[in-house]
Amino acid sequence: MGPPAINARKTECIHGHPFTTANTYWHRGWRQCRTCNLHAVKAYRTRLETA
Numbered sequence: 001m002g003p004p005a006i007n008a009r010k011t012e013c014i015h016g017h018p019f020t021t022a023n024t025y026w027h028r029g030w031r032q033c034r035t036c037n038l039h040a041v042k043a044y045r046t047r048l049e050t051a
């Protein structure tokens with residue numbers, strides 16, 4: 001019983017996005033929220049462009 005097991009029972013990410021098949025992908029055994037990842041990439045690009 002570790003963090004991945006606890007994470008697997010959740011139905012939404014830490015930001016409240018639903019963990020649906022379309023919104024979820026696996027990375028190294030961890031579930032990743034596509035919406036959050038998209039936002040993270042967007043923010044990262046914005047930082048690069050404005051830096």
Ligand SMILES: [Zn+2]
Pocket residue numbers: 013014015016017033034035036037
């Ligand atoms: Zn999310």
